[in-house]
């Protein structure tokens with residue numbers, strides 16, 4: 001009975017799963033170069049305006065980098081085109097909203113996009 005289980009496994013994957021995953025990551029990265037990951041940011045700024053949703057501080061084009069997009073459900077992959085999961089927060093309010101660790105991660109992404 002144990003042998004049976006083994007033979008089923010052997011028939012299955014010709015490639016190790018880890019390998020497939022890394023290729024997928026690689027493709028994602030390539031696509032990321034073509035379409036910036038932070039694309040939703042521009043969109044959110046367009047939809048909600050250059051204003052912090054929390055402290056109502058207004059920004060203009062040259063200091064809009066101080067305005068960040070907060071994901072209401074905390075899922076950075078949930079980016080509905082109507083902006084319903086986005087909230088524009090200035091860096092101070094966003095910092096308030098999250099632990100520093102998460103925000104640091106956010107800025108890392110923003111840096112990559114430059």
Ligand SMILES: [Zn+2]
Nearest residue numbers: 052055090093
């Ligand atoms: Zn604010």
Ligand SMILES: [Zn+2]
Nearest residue numbers: 069070071098
């Ligand atoms: Zn956030």
